[in-house]
Amino acid sequence: MSPRSLIRGVLGTLMLAAAALSAPAAAQAAPAPIVGGSQATETYSFMASLQQQGRHGCGGSLIAPQWVVTAAHCVTSRQGGVTPAQQIQLRIGSNDHTQGTSAAVQRVIRHPRYTGDVSGGNDIALLQLRTQVQNQPVSIASGSPSENSSTRLLGWGQTCPQQGCSQQPPRYLKQLDTRINPDRMCAAGFNGANELCVYGTPQATACYGDSGGPALIGGSGRWQLVGATSRAGQNGSTCGTGNATIYTDVTAHRQWISQNTGGA
Structure with a gap:
């Protein structure tokens, strides 16, 4: 990558x-896909x-x-x-x-x-x-989520972190509960004005196949959209490298x- x-x-x-x-x-x-998440617990x-x-x-x-x-x-x-x-x-x-x-x-x-x-x-x-x-x-949140706030990621991406390690996307939606990183945890080129730095590791992250999918805040029946999957937060072909994933800040x-x- x-x-x-x-x-x-x-x-x-x-x-x-x-x-x-x-x-x-x-x-x-x-x-990008969801690595280390669980099967979706509700219908979105x-x-x-x-x-x-x-x-x-x-x-x-x-x-x-x-x-x-x-x-x-x-x-x-x-x-x-x-x-x-x-x-x-x-x-x-x-x-x-x-x-x-x-x-x-x-x-x-x-x-x-x-x-x-x-x-x-x-x-x-x-x-x-x-x-x-x-x-x-889904409604768009009124403003960007704060640092360390909880967020839920959704996607049908591959479930292993290395590029090409999965030949087919999963049929059923996965979800991952994580948090918003401090901006400093994302690589050079990250723009905190219109992007979100989301915490992830190679064992739990968005990855290949999840692109464009949502980052949400709230809870069942009251979800709000804050982000759309964009790219890895640090250099490298393994998803979750640098403990970060970059999402476009939809609220911005x-x-x-x-x-x-x-x-x-």
Whole structure:
């Protein structure tokens, strides 16, 4: 894995590859999974699986009946362009990523300041669905979580920390309860203004295949979205290296989200 990379996020490549993962290129990201977590203890109505040809590639969160937030690198091709909306399908609201509400994508909106280098920040994108779904969305928290506050991570990523150690994503959703790190625990290139430094180790972390999936605060029936999986917190190809994972701070992008969704 390239420095600070967790998720390659190239849906076309990810979905067609046998392992549903691709080898990350320099300064880009690769999909991250949940290592050391447990099977999901509840059904998250807002949890989305981004897919191509029926293969899971990244996670996302339903924030309104017609809108999903994910990582920008999940909708970026090897050439740096935006993945065409018609190539992306979603499954929403089931712990089994082969089930749940099926939704087609009408429009992909990548953050305009995302450069293709995830260490540059702004690793966030919006997916507008062709039609509204009935699933209950998750609300975005009013502000960034404080240092050492608890957070829950969700994903269908690989369950071992070394790149390529798993050839298939798990079918059933996993969760991991962890905490927000001090900013200093994440590597150079981390931007505390719009990113979250999340605690993790090679035995318990987000990893390849979890990209774009949520970091949550709150509890059952009152979950709030604070982050979207972006990349590793330190250099190295093993997930959890440096005891950190970097998440895009979704709360820091509230204004951009509101502008593009019409306040949805």
